[in-house]
Amino acid sequence: MISKPNILIADSGSTKTDWILKLSSGEHFQFHSAGLNPFYQTENDVISVLKREVLPHLSGSIEQIFFYGAGCADEVTSRPITNALISGVPTAQIVEVASDMLGAARGLCGKEPGLACILGTGANNAFYDGGKIVRSVGSLGFWLGDEGSGSYLGKTLVVHFLQNELPKDLHQQFADIYPEINRLSVLDNAYKKPFPNRYFATFSSFIFDHIKHPFIEDLVSCAFGLFIEKYVLKHENPEKYPVHFTGSVAYYYQDILQKSLRNKGLMPGKILKSPLEGLLEYHL
Known part of the structure; x- marks a missing residue:
């Protein structure tokens, strides 16, 4: 009987990495670490995170590693991640590093063709064969860009607030929850401080808590409509394939997302918060 390898799979963004460890015994475990993005981190930075937050979770001899991450566009850009994994886990015979978009596509579509999309803090899309x-x-x-993403939704909400375009009840509730929000504080976070996308994405919690309000529901619906028009409909014959999504925004607003897809004559596919389970099935 051929023994099954121990497999480690990662889905990484700039702020957080989700890991899943599949043991030869059949058990699997999930854990998290800091984000690993070669655009912002050196090989030594990555090794430091691996030693501190990943290696303590590992057991047995890891034979295969599949890492999907933001900033891993090609072999050159991925090199800090690849080298760090080879150094940190010397038992690995296979180390594959690829983009988070490919990870989403494999996790959502498996080995079938389809349209794979990401709607989290940011947005992305791809046709996968x-x-x-x-x-x-x-x-x-x-x-x-990033229409439909958490950062886009938050930015749109804040602009409506600052320009007194929210209904009175929503305006007052927003002001009560975020008393520090004014034109100057928003401009400071938007243009002077790092990661404005993360800043605006934090306001998506207000959107989630008020999703039953007609104004908020319409805001989300319009944002999803823009995403579909600017990205999904530009693929060849998109109506012939299921349109899959991963990411927290797609997951938590999936009812509105599915309705938006059907309104455009498209076929809703899987909507997952994370592609990890699908990636595990793909690599098994």
Whole structure:
């Protein structure tokens, strides 16, 4: 009988990495670490996080590692992650590092063709042929794109508040919850402090708590409609394939998202908070 390998899989963003360890015994465990992004971190930075937050969770000899992360666009950009994993887990015979978009596609679609999308703090999309990403309609990032994402929803809400466009009841509730929010504080966070996308994404909690309000429901619906028009509908024959999503925004607002897809003549597919379980099935 051929023994099954111990497999370690990661889905990483800039702030958090989700890990799943599949043991040859059949058991699997999930844990989290700080985000690992080669755009912001050196190989030594990554090794430090691995030693402090990942290696203590590992047991047995890890033979295979599959890492999917933001900033891992190609072999060159991924090198700090790849080298750190090889150094930190010397028993690994296979170390594969790829983009978070490919991870989402494999986790959502498996080995079937489909449209894979990410709606979390940011937004992304790709057409996947069952083995690789064939085409992606590139997002322009937080300031020029990311329609439908948590940062986009938060930014839109705050702009409505500052320009006195919220209904009176919502305006007062927002002001009570965020008394520190004014034009100057928002501009400071938007243009002077780092990670404005994360700042605006924090306001998505207000949106979630008030999702039954017609104004908020319409705000989310319009944002999803923009995402579909700017990204999904630009793929060839999108109506022929299921449109899958991963990410917290897609997951928590999936009823509105599914309705938005159907209104555009599209077929809703899987909507998962994380692609990890799907990735585990894919690699098994």
